[in-house]
Amino acid sequence: MKLTVVGGGSTYTPELIDGFARLRDTLPVEELVLVDPAAERLELVGGLARRIFARQGHPGRITTTRDLDAGVDGADAVLLQLRVGGQAARQQDETWPLECGCVGQETTGAGGLAKALRTVPVVLDIAERVRRTNPDAWIIDFTNPVGIVTRALLQAGHKAVGLCNVAIGFQRKFARLLGVSPADVHLDHVGLNHLTWETGVRLGGPEGEDVLSKLLSEHGEAIAADLRLPRPVLERLGVVPSYYLRYFYAHDEVVRELGTKPSRAAEVAAMEAELLRMYGDPALDEKPELLAKRGGAFYSEAAVDLAAGLLGGGGSPYQVVNTLNRGTLPFLPDDAVIEVQAAVGPKGPTPLPVPTVDPLFAGLMANVTAYEDLALTAALHGGRERVFKALLAHPLVGQYAYAEGLTDRLIAHNREHLAWA
Known part of the structure; x- marks a missing residue:
């Protein structure tokens, strides 16, 4: 089995390697191939990756390359974890929206x-290029914004599934609070990428006992603190929203x-510099503790499960993925990309049935789905007017004066990455 990681020079990668x-x-x-245009980072990350495999006795071969076509040739699955523009672009994403009084965040707004x-x-x-080289390869997208990127891939006819670590993070957290194995916790997880709610927490599987009310009653304060929301808000909602809510x-x-306060991008940039320094230590043969603060917790477990399911090797029977709606949520278009529990196999994910969604959540999902449709149109075809309409449709913007100012700033800060600007 051959897997390729595009963006393999990311400081995230040792988390993935540890899971493999x-x-x-x-x-x-x-065979595991790490592909990245940044040669220096790739060398540091690749060296640590090989040492992690060697320490844990993994017989697989790890190679690195800057040549995308060579890297994906013959791959059974290709994982995408890239950041166009790097941390510098993220720093901009998190700052210029604040000038208009709107949230500055790298995946929403x-x-x-x-x-x-x-x-x-x-x-x-x-x-x-993957399809030309190996049309049967699965593409697993961890690149944000996952919902929009996955929809672009599926709309273009690619064998693609989107992946996020929010659900597996909740699963692990709830298992710890309940004193059970993570495998015993099944989430009734519904929404769009980075716009999700846990509407049930079941023990043993999709038909198991729902202990969400018990969790909120006994551990509501801790859960609320993690989400940085007041506990009464969770009690009134009766669900656990993702921290993006x-x-x-x-x-x-x-x-x-x-x-x-300093932007998260600034914090991550400083952290990445220290991580890369650590990765260069030839004595380091395990992922450092600092990596846990970088983000992406449990990404490796989720990625292994998903790849195993898609490639017919097992994995968890049900997994939270980003995939086409196709009637799962009747209030959204069939071609919307939703994030829900699904049965995953070699033919791809099949969403599990979802109970009726509270209008409080369904309304926001419908609004953001409309924004994502406009955002994808702007990404595919460009143009200031398309950018303006997408911003006006987003519930975190929603006013024409804000949308005008944000459009000007977005284009000004991203000209080098926008062919049409």
């Missing part, structure tokens, strides 16, 4: 749209906070 090494019985990788505009054309080019439920509060 530990879970080799679930996903027996024979105006910053998320900027990232989508930069990313979709690049990912589609990569996917076309704070941008919607406490928008003005978040904007004030973001204006008074």
